[in-house]
Amino acid sequence: MTRYHVTQTDSRRQASYVIMAKMAASMVESGEDAFRKIFKFYKRRNPPPDFSDVIDFSRGVPSAKVISAKLDLAAVSDTEAARVGLQSVRDWRAFSLQGYPGFIFISNPFLLGSQPFWVRQCLKTYPQKPNVCNLDMHMSPSDTQDIWGKSIHGLSGPPSGKRESKTLLERLRWVTLGYHYNWDTKTYSANHYTPFPDELHWLSFQITAACGFPGFNAEAGILNYYRSDSCLGIHVDESELDHSRPLLSFSFGQSAIFLLGGTCRQDPPTAMYMHSGDVMVMSGQSRLLYHAVPRIIPAPQGHTALEMEGCSLASPLQDSTVLEQMSEQDWAVCSRYIQSSRVNVTVRQVLGPGQSFPETPSQHHRTDAGQTDEYHEGSVDGERPKRKRSSSCDSIDIGET
Numbered sequence: 001m002t003r004y005h006v007t008q009t010d011s012r013r014q015a016s017y018v019i020m021a022k023m024a025a026s027m028v029e030s031g032e033d034a035f036r037k038i039f040k041f042y043k044r045r046n047p048p049p050d051f052s053d054v055i056d057f058s059r060g061v062p063s064a065k066v067i068s069a070k071l072d073l074a075a076v077s078d079t080e081a082a083r084v085g086l087q088s089v090r091d092w093r094a095f096s097l098q099g100y101p102g103f104i105f106i107s108n109p110f111l112l113g114s115q116p117f118w119v120r121q122c123l124k125t126y127p128q129k130p131n132v133c134n135l136d137m138h139m140s141p142s143d144t145q146d147i148w149g150k151s152i153h154g155l156s157g158p159p160s161g162k163r164e165s166k167t168l169l170e171r172l173r174w175v176t177l178g179y180h181y182n183w184d185t186k187t188y189s190a191n192h193y194t195p196f197p198d199e200l201h202w203l204s205f206q207i208t209a210a211c212g213f214p215g216f217n218a219e220a221g222i223l224n225y226y227r228s229d230s231c232l233g234i235h236v237d238e239s240e241l242d243h244s245r246p247l248l249s250f251s252f253g254q255s256a257i258f259l260l261g262g263t264c265r266q267d268p269p270t271a272m273y274m275h276s277g278d279v280m281v282m283s284g285q286s287r288l289l290y291h292a293v294p295r296i297i298p299a300p301q302g303h304t305a306l307e308m309e310g311c312s313l314a315s316p317l318q319d320s321t322v323l324e325q326m327s328e329q330d331w332a333v334c335s336r337y338i339q340s341s342r343v344n345v346t347v348r349q350v351l352g353p354g355q356s357f358p359e360t361p362s363q364h365h366r367t368d369a370g371q372t373d374e375y376h377e378g379s380v381d382g383e384r385p386k387r388k389r390s391s392s393c394d395s396i397d398i399g400e401t
């Protein structure tokens with residue numbers, strides 16, 4: 001008969017295995033990876049962090065890591081660019097980052113006076129049905145029918161300070177366009193699709209063409225609405241089925257610190273500012289990198305182009321433009337909103353040419369920090385259906401902190 005017994009050495013070894021396993025578990029529990037440490041560093045309020053390592057592309061080539069990016073000047077004519085509110089590609093200040101092939105940062109390529117149009121689309125048009133937003137999660141369709149109309153009274157004029165309830169617009173956290181992202185399954189599907197806005201498709205089409213990706217088809221959009229205390233958790237966008245297509249990101253309003261990491265959370269991320277009008281293109285090897293927004297910061301003086309631009313364009317509107325002139329009242333609401341908020345729009349091509357959704361649910365999805373959902377917080381206004389949260393993700397979600 002074989003007897004199994006634990007020797008002194010075995011038990012010591014076992015004990016050390018237990019200690020090691022506990023250490024590993026606590027590492028996972030506390031999420032002490034390089035990305036998370038840096039995320040927490042930039043999120044910290046007291047004392048505020050040192051921002052001196054944050055790359056500011058609006059200052060030209062500000063660090064040894066920043067390289068001027070070559071664009072395809074012939075891909076987009078000046079007329080095509082102006083039609084969607086962009087400067088001539090020749091005048092764009094585009095950069096890449098050493099160590100991040102495929103990452104392109106375009107420092108505000110918008111024509112003077114055209115950002116307000118895009119801000120209004122994000123605040124007035126895109127939250128409208130049939131698009132989907134966080135407020136739909138716990139409100140009836142008739143209540144979320146006219147978010148703009150129901151909010152403008154509360155958002156016109158200077159802040160009163162004593163208004164007790166937030167407007168719907170102030171409670172808006174996300175909107176999805178095109179193939180509507182399913183936050184639970186982390187997938188897109190053929191049967192939850194509404195037409196993608198034409199003008200946003202064309203804006204994305206021109207920018208990606210100039211970056212060397214002709215024929216981009218904008219199929220899904222996620223708009224994130226950030227208050228001054230919001231942040232966005234560490235994640236990878238991998239739900240799209242064709243990763244050879246770039247992902248575009250547009251920022252409007254207040255500035256943000258954006259962290260771009262590596263393919264694993266041990267890779268320390270690079271911190272950069274995103275100011276109003278800035279555009280990012282994540283393609284190639286940078287398409288599937290971890291990233292996050294730990295902090296919203298006030299737009300620096302001189303970057304508040306939006307405040308100065310007002311509601312009129314610097315040059316007259318062309319016949320074929322997608323831009324529309326804006327009323328004084330619309331601009332009053334938009335400018336009041338973005339004085340304390342940031343809106344980010346990501347545009348994605350979900351399917352490759354000729355590709356269709358698989359019969360069985362896709363395995364491709366957004367990888368969130370700690371393998372749990374940390375993208376948005378679900379505590380108020382039904383931002384997200386409340387989901388399992390690992391202890392490693394105290395507050396790295398969109399939401400009040």
Ligand SMILES: O=C(O)CCC(=O)C(=O)O
Pocket residue numbers: 222224232237249251256258274291292293344346
């Ligand atoms: O707000 C941002 O700059 C990033 C947004 C983002 O990463 C996303 O929506 O997937």
Ligand SMILES: [Mn+2]
Pocket residue numbers: 235236237291346
């Ligand atoms: Mn993302």
